[in-house]
Amino acid sequence: MSEKKLTFEYCDRLVKEFEEVIKRPINKKSSTYYCGVDLGTACIVLAVMDEDYNPVAGAFKYADVVKDGMVVDYIGAVKIVRELKNELEEKLNAELIYAAAAIPPGTDALDSGAIKNVVQAAGFELTSLLDEPTAANEVLHIKNGAVVDIGGGTTGISILKDGKVIYVADEPTGGTHFSLVLSGAYGMTFNEADKFKRNNEKHKEILPVLKPVVEKVSSIINHHIEGYDVKEISLVGGTCCLTGIEEIIEKQTGIYTHKPRNPMFVTPLGIALSCTKEIMD
Secondary structure, three states, X not given: OOHHHHHHHHHHHHHHHHHHHHHOOOOOOOOXXXXXXXXXXXXXEEEEEOOOOOEEEEEEEEOOOEEOOEEOOHHHHHHHHHHHHHHHHHHHOOOOOEEEEEEOOOXXXXXXXXXXHHHHHOOOEEEEEEEHHHHHHHHHXXXXXXXXXXXXXXXXXXXXXXXXXXXXXXXXXXXXXHHHHHHHHHOOOHHHHHHHOOOHHHHHXXXXXXXXXXXXXXXXXHHHHOOOOOOEEEEEOHHHHOOOHHHHHHHHHOOEEEOOOOOOOHHHHHHHHOOOOOOXX
16 A cells, blocks of 8 residues: 555544544543644634544534634634633543644734634643644645645645645635635625535535636645645645535646545644643743
8 A cells, every 4th residue: 555545544534533523522531631723714623632642522613703814803712712622621521721723824923922812811721833734734744745724714835845844825715715706606695605615515516616716726826836846735624625626726736636534624633733731931
């Protein structure tokens, strides 16, 4: 079996385990718990791992407290993260202390403080703050390629060489733009379109409508990987749940493009894997 296939099997297995513990948390005592907080534009995800970094619980909530990767409703963000924390503490019958978080690449000077404050105000001790595509690669294990995180507001790109990040970028265009296009095409409100695109049964119908936006994302990818030896692309982020998005991107870039089992959960799992018991200053 190829190394690439083994890598993707690890990613998909971890995501599958996480999907299962969201429904049925593993209430088995652990000496400590490591949490990953993913403050997405469309969805906030909390992933919990045990002392051996195995998924034991998870929860998520769709919200609009973040816009284009920036916290726009601080109080609302704190409230949701605290609610998710309390919910999982009750299910695990344990206190969740340590958490890591992530930000879109290149935005650390702009919003890292806000995200750090949200996580701490929700009752966590923050142990790590890294960029989203780099966090995702904790699960993907890409050696020479690009991790493309298509979120609600932006597309983040990390290029890796020999397993090390050598370039990061973040540009507007994401799920919000998908919803705007669907809103115009179907005469829906933005919120209606946002929910409509999450219905997997509608993906075949809406893919042609959204193809120009996916091609725009592809052009962003092409721009940032130019001049780098990118052998593969892995897609993460909730927007990548759109069925067929990987085929359009692969055609536009000419590079093998992989989409995990559930791209929405890759980054929060990677964030949790980056969590330690060493509290940040």
